Amino acid sequence: MRSLVQGAAPGTPAPSERELVSQFGVARMTVRQALDALVVEGLLERMPGRGTFVARPRRERGQVTSFSEVVARRGQVAESTTVLARLEQAGPGVARALQTDPGAAVVHWKRIRRAGGETICIQDAYLTPETVPGLLDALPESLYQALDRHQLRPTWSEDAIRADLVSDEERTLLDLTGEDPSPVLRVARRALHDERVVEVSSSVYRTDRFTLHLQLGPAN
């Protein structure tokens, strides 16, 4: 059924409902329900009295994206260097964010992240050990890919974005050479799969090499 839509240019008329009825030998309600699904997906557009047409691709909603995905969208390849990957005892802040108890064992993964060979960001990610078992034994290239494999890709994220000055330690890690105070973007993220917190992270971006782009959608 999807084949009606696959390669077609936006605005192309779809076969009429009655046409599909006789073509597939089913009831019109059945055809309508199948088309409804495609309309909800944004692939088709109905126009009463005129017909059904291939919709122009809808703009992307504000959705959860990982660093790797953001970089890939720029046409670059994301690389990273692991600075630290170990079990730690959760401090009070991380524990609260991860919905676990202070002192509980949590995975802490700190990376320097690069795009096109240039250092962009320092990221500290925390997750509970059960979320991705064996993560520390075989570090993946992308955390979100690893979450994917466990059907735990974030469906929601809560981000807090601030500007700040870089600290001395961060200055070194970010390859910032000058003496001047350098502004950075700090992003604190809590990523959830349904109601389960799967990742808590804190990232510091070089603002000279990274602008955060967002597309926010309509209320519903």
Next chain:
Amino acid sequence: MRSLVQGAAPGTPAPSERELVSQFGVARMTVRQALDALVVEGLLERMPGRGTFVARPRRERGQVTSFSEVVARRGQVAESTTVLARLEQAGPGVARALQTDPGAAVVHWKRIRRAGGETICIQDAYLTPETVPGLLDALPESLYQALDRHQLRPTWSEDAIRADLVSDEERTLLDLTGEDPSPVLRVARRALHDERVVEVSSSVYRTDRFTLHLQLGPAN
């Protein structure tokens, strides 16, 4: 029909479809379509074999919000002082963003924005004169409310977020007293109603008083 859902606690079972059929004297397909609409709205949840239930309120999607709304959500009142409100000739950047021609007349509205009496942000907003006719003659409290009245509330926005150091001029406007370099959050926004650009703005936020909070939703 909506009344079935209005005040009910999440998890409350709705009447079964067949029950509604006999209660309203309509066909089951009709009941289903009515319920489908509420399911799409996120008010109801179907559970095959069990029944239909009042859904727990879905998390809010990443959606376009105005400064006034953000502040209101904090429980504060947004205030602003107009620094400048006049017609100007569009420069190349503003013209491109507004999809108009360089040199065309555009409305430029510059405000200092406050919340709870504290200065938070400087905002330069640009729009075409036709978007909100008479805007300069009677400045509203909220630009988005004015857009609302013309059925032009933004349905999409494209935001670019950077960290930067405050300029000398901005330092004064933002009531920043110290001598130290102060980091600020710069947000460039292009707000669209469907395909029409209704607002282009550039905002500078005091990061000590403002953190940008986002909730991003699932891919679809």
Next chain:
DNA sequence: CAGTGGTCTAGACCACAGT
């Protein structure tokens, strides 16, 4: 087991576009 939602049929009438 009985009750639920999920799906389907084969009709019907309506409001609306375009000719």
Next chain:
DNA sequence: CTGTGGTCTAGACCACTGG
């Protein structure tokens, strides 16, 4: 006018859930 999608009827069978 004809053809479109929008809505509706009065049944039917299925897969699933819970007691």
